[in-house]
Amino acid sequence: MSAPEPTHPLAACATPGRHGAPGDAPLRVTLPRRDMVQVMARRGREDALAEAARAAFGLALPPAGQAAAAPDATAVWIQPGHWLFAAPRGMEGALAARAAAAFAGLAAVADQSHGRTTIAVSGPAARRVLARGCRLDLHPRAFGPGRAAATQIAHVGCLIHQTDEAPVFELTVFATLAEPFFHWLMEAGAQDGVLIE
Amino acid sequence: MLRIPCPHCGARDEAEFSYRGDATVTRPGADGDIAAFHDYLYTRTNPRGWQVEWWQHAAGCRAFLKVLRHTVTHEIRAVVTATGTLEVPPA
Numbered sequence: 610m611s612a613p614e615p616t617h618p619l620a621a622c623a624t625p626g627r628h629g630a631p632g633d634a635p636l637r638v639t640l641p642r643r644d645m646v647q648v649m650a651r652r653g654r655e656d657a658l659a660e661a662a663r664a665a666f667g668l669a670l671p672p673a674g675q676a677a678a679a680p681d682a683t684a685v686w687i688q689p690g691h692w693l694f695a696a697p698r699g700m701e702g703a704l705a706a707r708a709a710a711a712f713a714g715l716a717a718v719a720d721q722s723h724g725r726t727t728i729a730v731s732g733p734a735a736r737r738v739l740a741r742g743c744r745l746d747l748h749p750r751a752f753g754p755g756r757a758a759a760t761q762i763a764h765v766g767c768l769i770h771q772t773d774e775a776p777v778f779e780l781t782v783f784a785t786l787a788e789p790f791f792h793w794l795m796e797a798g799a800q801d802g803v804l805i806e
Numbered sequence: 807m808l809r810i811p812c813p814h815c816g817a818r819d820e821a822e823f824s825y826r827g828d829a830t831v832t833r834p835g836a837d838g839d840i841a842a843f844h845d846y847l848y849t850r851t852n853p854r855g856w857q858v859e860w861w862q863h864a865a866g867c868r869a870f871l872k873v874l875r876h877t878v879t880h881e882i883r884a885v886v887t888a889t890g891t892l893e894v895p896p897a
Contacts, residue, residue, distance in 0.1 A: 673814045673867070674814075674815060674816070688866075688867040688868045688869060689869060689887075744819040744821065758815065758866075759815075759865065759866050759867065760818070760865060761821065766865055
């Protein structure tokens with residue numbers, strides 16, 4: 610028996626459909642459900658942790674400002690010695706248990722699945738909309754697929770991970786601040802139109 | 807608005823950082839007297855010129871950084887991680 614799926618932090622405000630101005634190229638918004646764990650390397654064990662990550666998840670721990678993807682998980686560098694692992698939502702606590710088993714003695718593992726939530730934005734309008742609140746240069750010559758950065762958008766700490774050239778940006782924010790962040794996103798996207806899927 | 811070149815994240819806006827004061831003060835040992843602790847807590851030089859300061863990249867990589875900043879021109883000449891050392895250039 611499994612616990613009932615918790616309510617999505619944006620269930621009350623992310624109404625599927627068209628919002629804002631009409632147009633051919635709206636900002637596309639999806640809400641992928643993810644399990645997330647923060648992995649914090651023990652001092653001096655970074656090399657062994659990288660080896661364990663390769664063995665258990667099939668990915669190379671990315672350096673600063675980068676993300677790495679494997680078929681069933683991604684790892685995003687968030688701060689020195691810290692990575693955020695994400696995988697599609699599965700059994701409660703399964704990703705954390707998998708990471709804790711793989712990294713025993715090498716890293717501390719903290720389940721963030723309920724603490725953070727991911728909003729994926731894509732389409733030709735994505736860079737323009739994000740530029741209304743994001744201080745980072747997301748132009749292709751400065752940012753690109755596989756890049757990631759922690760910053761602040763609308764006063765909310767936000768991890769930006771570009772997963773695709775399309776472009777697709779995954780914005781990971783604290784679940785408790787997801788609603789105000791989402792309101793900013795809807796305001797910023799209103800003049801281009803927003804399609805929530 | 808300052809642009810601070812974080813050694814981990816690259817140049818970022820000052821708004822992502824939190825200023826944490828003079829990075830040259832050292833904590834007295836446990837046997838330090840009350841005057842030594844008073845100086846450690848409260849006495850600052852407030853220089854007109856180069857100063858080594860703590861800045862925490864609070865909204866980015868969370869790291870504490872040492873920044874060599876000119877208090878008049880706001881020029882930032884060097885940034886290192888917390889364990890690095892920065893020399894104050896002659897005025």
